[in-house]
Amino acid sequence: MSESTSAIYVSMATVLLVWVTIAIYLAQVSAHLRSLQRNLKGDPPGSQRSEETTPQPTAAPESPSVAADQWTWMAWYAALTYGCVEALGMLKWLQPHPKAAGRSAT
């Protein structure tokens, strides 16, 4: 792999890392939002629900703390970071190693 090809792959991997991280965060937060909205709508007695809507199973009590989901996305992030660094290391490993210049064979 030439240096130029390697550089463009590294750039692409970096851009991908940014998008994947943000996409995972947004997907997770959006899913959480939908779940909370369902919970909130389901809670009050006599709330307006269509006949097709199946009643929500009793959800596990939500913690008022925001720590749980923060830990989840931090774990996602650590995994992504580790993956990216490993991928970069692998790219470097895949490159043919040029012979050291200026060293005489002993």
Place this chain on the structure above:
Amino acid sequence: MAQRLGSIGKLLVGVWLAGVTIATFVVIPPYQGLGDAGRIVIVHVPTAWVAVIAFTVSAVYSALYLRRRRPDDDAKATAAAEGGLIFTLLATLTGMVFSQVAWGVFWNWDPRQVTILILLLIYAALFALRSAIDEPERRRRLAAVYSLFAFVTMPFLMFVAPRMAESTLHPNCAFIRGSNCDGITLKIGHVGQLGDQKVQLLGLERQGDIVIAQVKVSTPGLASEAILQPGYDLATRSYTDRPTFPGQRFTLALESVDLERGEARINMEAPGSGLLANQRTLWVFLASNIGFTMLFVWMFLVRSQVLSLEMQIAQRKVALA
């Protein structure tokens, strides 16, 4: 109606950022000295920029919370700080990759790397603080005060400290032209200082439209010295060749020449300096900044809504208990 507008907005952000990503690899040319690795700047700088916006928004809502005591303001401050932390992490990581390509190491304790790491730790501590306090009212109040203190450090860590350091490899001059970025003008035979390097203009030689300068460079206190020959094209008014300082990644650029007066302006540049001089790169870079800002707004709105709903549910449960 609001939902439809939201959907259109999300679609717009998606299309815009997809366009920016394509333009990053198709429209902008490889940068001299950095090649294709220069493209990382198109995502690296906007992530840092959005982090600044996010921390500012967080500080504003923290101040509003302390004034009005509305839990909703705290939710917004937290959502913005969370976004800021994510974008700071992304800026650090993309910067590390750039550093590996441009300087040969992921982390070299450059002033810019150190200050962003400190900022990261300061804001990570905000979330540690929030997690450590169970009582909601106390948690909100302390987090708001901490957030304001954290915000005070942000301009210093992001803008001031890295520019105070003389030995930074970070290409500050690519974006903001400060006093350290203008280089020095020397007459033939005169001596000056660029960063930690002593430079002496030995001569100027014209070959058609190209002017080649003879510059003696040395590190004060060290015996080693070298003669570098940066070039300048009189027709295009731009440099042609930028030799590298011995043992460093900095390059020596000849930025302007006055042959009649026998003087030239020379500058020391880190890899990436002048990246935005290219018009196509500049437009893609601006579009990327706008796209990332819109993305942050989206993330902020969704996350603050989640936190508000969590609070409502918690309050409802307390009321029912």
